Amino acid sequence: MNSDANDSVQTIDCDTTVRRLWDYLDEELDASRYAEVEAHVRDCVHCAEHFAFAQHFLGAVSEALDESHDPAALRAQVLKRLADDGFRAA
Ligand SMILES: [Zn+2]
Secondary structure: OOOOOOOOOOOOOHHHHHHOHHHHHOOOOOHHHHHHHHHHHHHOHHHHHHHHHHHHHHHHHHHHHHHOOOHHHHHHHHHHHHHHOOOOOO
16 A cells, blocks of 8 residues: 555546546545546546546436436437537537
8 A cells, every 4th residue: 555645636648537527526536536536637638528427427317316217308408408518429
């Protein structure tokens, strides 16, 4: 175990950041990992886009769940919400 870096935020790469994305949004990271992700996203446009999309996605899903429990309708709702927010389906 290497735990001598409690004070300084480690630099992490894009792969690591994206892998932590969902845990970050679920607030399941410990404080130092959380800080590493935040520091990376602040400086990296590529990852910032990923995170913005994921945040919008979760928001769209929870809104759609309030309105419908039919999977097809739910999917349509989520895609519509994302499109309204300026995201395109790939
Ligand atoms: Zn990145």
